[in-house]
Amino acid sequence: MANLDELDKAILRELQSDARTTNRDVAAAVGVSPTTALDRTRSLKQRGVVKGALLDVDLAQIGRPVQALIAVRIRPPSRHNIEAFRNWVSRLPDTLGVFVTSGSEDFLVHVAVPDNESLYAFVIDRLTERPEVADVRTSVVYEHIRNHHPSPPENTTSPRPGGR
Amino acid sequence: MANLDELDKAILRELQSDARTTNRDVAAAVGVSPTTALDRTRSLKQRGVVKGALLDVDLAQIGRPVQALIAVRIRPPSRHNIEAFRNWVSRLPDTLGVFVTSGSEDFLVHVAVPDNESLYAFVIDRLTERPEVADVRTSVVYEHIRNHHPSPPENTTSPRPGGR
DNA sequence: AATGAAAAACTACGCGT
DNA sequence: ACGCGTAGTTTTTCATT
Numbered sequence: 237m238a239n240l241d242e243l244d245k246a247i248l249r250e251l252q253s254d255a256r257t258t259n260r261d262v263a264a265a266v267g268v269s270p271t272t273a274l275d276r277t278r279s280l281k282q283r284g285v286v287k288g289a290l291l292d293v294d295l296a297q298i299g300r301p302v303q304a305l306i307a308v309r310i311r312p313p314s315r316h317n318i319e320a321f322r323n324w325v326s327r328l329p330d331t332l333g334v335f336v337t338s339g340s341e342d343f344l345v346h347v348a349v350p351d352n353e354s355l356y357a358f359v360i361d362r363l364t365e366r367p368e369v370a371d372v373r374t375s376v377v378y379e380h381i382r383n384h385h386p387s388p389p390e391n392t393t394s395p396r397p398g399g400r
Numbered sequence: 401m402a403n404l405d406e407l408d409k410a411i412l413r414e415l416q417s418d419a420r421t422t423n424r425d426v427a428a429a430v431g432v433s434p435t436t437a438l439d440r441t442r443s444l445k446q447r448g449v450v451k452g453a454l455l456d457v458d459l460a461q462i463g464r465p466v467q468a469l470i471a472v473r474i475r476p477p478s479r480h481n482i483e484a485f486r487n488w489v490s491r492l493p494d495t496l497g498v499f500v501t502s503g504s505e506d507f508l509v510h511v512a513v514p515d516n517e518s519l520y521a522f523v524i525d526r527l528t529e530r531p532e533v534a535d536v537r538t539s540v541v542y543e544h545i546r547n548h549h550p551s552p553p554e555n556t557t558s559p560r561p562g563g564r
Numbered sequence: 565a566a567t568g569a570a571a572a573a574c575t576a577c578g579c580g581t
Numbered sequence: 582a583c584g585c586g587t588a589g590t591t592t593t594t595c596a597t598t
Contacts, residue, residue, distance in 0.1 A: 275583085290456050326547065339537070339539035387493060439565085
């Protein structure tokens, strides 16, 4: 895990509220020079804390207003079957995300489709063409709220080892 | 739903692969002048197709390597209870996202925590302090794959009405 | 939708602490 | 090791065509 000081965290917070904030504005917001802000931002990227910047697209506006979560049971749940299904389903254009989980289901597939008919077709045409799919349970998503500002846990005030 | 022509879609694809691509590079990639690319990008934002740019942070690197999905049943599932729980849970620092769903559960709460102990504490301390929570089922997320490139459905080639 | 010029931002480098 | 200022380069932005 990366060692983040207060300046790193402040920069993360700024960029999380808008990943396209200019370096100059980040610097002003956190109270350091643009040079320092740029050094830190690059360091965060280089250390892998920041993986990149994603575009937040309105799914309804691009013609995918209906979301669903589909719980899938794979039988037998062998590594071969799990990985094959994961690789296949995560590449479908309707798929927004795939959770590989413990519990009574093996997968939760998050999809966004144009309408209920497409959702039904996804479940009964696409998913069931996979022989390893033993069971499917579909839940329509009425609302999906995201927290775009995950922060380090509170008690992570460990300064770098040997730091002052 | 927004009317997107091929240029809009091409710009979306470019920015989805990296929301911090410079306008100049977007223009070069899609084959128009920087001015045109900027006009279109601004239009996408103004029309609400693009809601913003998000920072992709590595959760393990910021000290939250353990993810889980927690299915929650609310009893009675009145509007009052549903909205109260939604507003409360979506603001917790451990919460990454909240799905409000149809089906046998009312919510799926996606959390990222420092370790299994924190997960257990989240479920038995935090969630159960809410009187409307009737039932909870926790699944550990082994892997979460996301598709960051949602695209308009194929058959959405309707040019703008009256367009040429 | 493109051109070209002005304004703003980015970034490399070296200095000081 | 860390933060800062300067200066050269790139990018953004806008008036004009």
